[in-house]
Amino acid sequence: MTYVITQPCIGVKDASCVDVCPVDCIHPSQNEEGFDTAEQLYINPDECIDCGACEPACPVTAIFEESATPDEWKHFIKINADFFK
Numbered sequence: 866m867t868y869v870i871t872q873p874c875i876g877v878k879d880a881s882c883v884d885v886c887p888v889d890c891i892h893p894s895q896n897e898e899g900f901d902t903a904e905q906l907y908i909n910p911d912e913c914i915d916c917g918a919c920e921p922a923c924p925v926t927a928i929f930e931e932s933a934t935p936d937e938w939k940h941f942i943k944i945n946a947d948f949f950k
């Protein structure tokens with residue numbers, strides 16, 4: 866299981882989630898190449914430990930536990946995973 870970043874992050878991208886993630890699995894972070902041009906941030910499903918810390922940190926409710934992702938945003942599960950391929 867993993868957490869997933871969805872549509873509301875697009876255009877907000879304030880990186881509050883990056884600051885609270887204990888395993889640094891949310892990318893690109895502010896000081897990484899690609900942050901400025903990234904549409905949104907993404908959670909690496911292979912590294913996320915499912916702690917849930919990022920979910921309440923997001924000001925726009927963009928983050929969901931994978932199985933709780935709203936139907937209209939389920940495609941973001943693949944979008945997050947594909948970013949790390």
Ligand code: SF4
Binds near residue numbers: 888891908913917
């Ligand atoms: S659930 Fe925890 S480990 Fe996974 S992305 Fe959020 S803060 Fe990081």
Ligand code: SF4
Binds near residue numbers: 874879906
């Ligand atoms: S806290 Fe929410 S809006 Fe901010 S970067 Fe993370 S997912 Fe995007």
